[in-house]
Amino acid sequence: MSEMFHTLGIWNWLIYGVLLMALEVLVPGVFLFWLGLAALLVGLLSFAFGPPWQLQCLMFAILAAAAVPVWLRLARPKQPVGQTFLNRRAEALVGRVFTLEKPIIDGSGTVRIDDTVWRVAGPDAPAGSRVRVVRADGANLTVAAA
16 A cells, blocks of 8 residues: 555546546536546646655645635525515515506505506506506505606
């Protein structure tokens, strides 16, 4: 075993790196890829500088450990730039202008938005009036004249 470490050379690291990356294709999980990349980097650094086997193993350990935070940073989903309204459909309607389907009488009426009829609250207005959504509270929208 000791002799194997003494003969650890450039080609061994490059072969290990390619084998680890090939194993990633067979057993996906994005873990072996980073170990393979660390082995390839050690092989390239060994080609350039020719360090002893102890330093090569240390470089591999450091590069493999450094690959984990890099992988986590790259794998993290990007946060949306704007505000997302997933599961909060009514809040996405605030600020938009619609036409009343049924008049607002005694503070209550309806408006059709796409394929849904929404209950609206606001000042009395006849059917066909344009109203702007100013607030969303659950399935109820508060409107004002547009």
